[in-house]
């Protein structure tokens with residue numbers, strides 16, 4: 576086995592994720608890399624973990640005015656959109672031409688729940704939903720939820736050993752391990768967008784996921800069920816890494832996650848940032864586990880003002896403001912991560928618990 580050190584040693588040992596070769600693309604969008612660790616753990620009486628943040632620095636997306644919609648149209652989301660957005664340039668669809676993300680009237684900045692998305696101007700209630708972000712499929716990392724494994728975009732070359740590793744996962748339970756493998760693979764692909772975007776993901780010491788918690792942190796939860804579930808999850812990720820990142824593994828696998836901390840960090844990214852959607856790509860309709868840059872900066876609320884919509888005609892994820900929603904400049908834009916789930920599930924997967932109790 577490649578690793579014999581105790582799990583908590585691995586998990587408390589920090590690592591830094593891939594270095595950005597060329598930040599120009601993101602900097603053009605007005606982004607700056609994450610500052611050094613922003614969070615400190617503090618626990619309240621209900622034993623939930625609260626995040627406190629020390630920095631508040633606005634990060635502006637390249638934004639244009641939120642388009643206004645005619646008032647007398649029914650509230651609907653249309654596939655064949657008659658959006659006021661300028662029509663897409665047909666050249667965008669040429670093979671090899673990567674489209675970029677577009678954002679309207681929002682900014683990305685730090686708030687009490689880490690990075691979030693905020694209204695850059697007042698949004699008046701309109702009768703139909705409207706777009707604030709469009710993210711093209713080329714920038715995403717998506718895997719079908721069921722066999723046969725399909726990747727959108729299809730970035731894994733035929734015969735690459737990472738495919739065998741993904742293929743060895745349990746189709747029922749291991750979606751997060753598959754997505755973590757794909758994420759690490761993307762970091763290693765020359766000119767892949769995620770090499771740049773990785774600088775905007777929380778590092779291991781910034782991420783409140785309980786997968787990265789030490790034994791001491793788990794004991795502090797004072798919830799033995801949750802602590803024991805998290806220990807099992809940590810072990811599952813560690814054993815998977817040990818099985819596949821052994822000393823005889825090919826270099827192109829080894830370099831993806833040289834230590835278990837990096838792999839477990841990638842699993843925590845998958846768990847806390849994955850969006851599940853049914854998407855249509857060509858003739859295929861697929862339930863999909865998706866890592867969607869920029870959309871993954873939206874924080875959760877049980878009373879969200881935004882939602883996700885898959886735009887089939889040009890394979891874009893749209894983040895849309897609810898019909899009839901008013902949002903004031905500076906207010907946070909949110910989505911509902913998991914409607915109808917227990918608080919425990921939020922703690923397990925996202926590292927926070929919600930003050931709103933939705934299930935007994």
Ligand SMILES: C[S@@+](CC[C@H](N)C(=O)[O-])C[C@H]1O[C@@H](n2cnc3c(N)ncnc32)[C@H](O)[C@@H]1O
Nearest residue numbers: 688689690783847848871872873874875925927
């Ligand atoms: C999809 S990411 C959202 C972006 C994230 N805030 C960041 O800094 O990158 C999900 C993570 O954001 C934080 N988060 C989202 N909604 C939250 C909420 N309502 N309360 C506390 N933390 C939240 C949790 O750390 C969660 O694991």
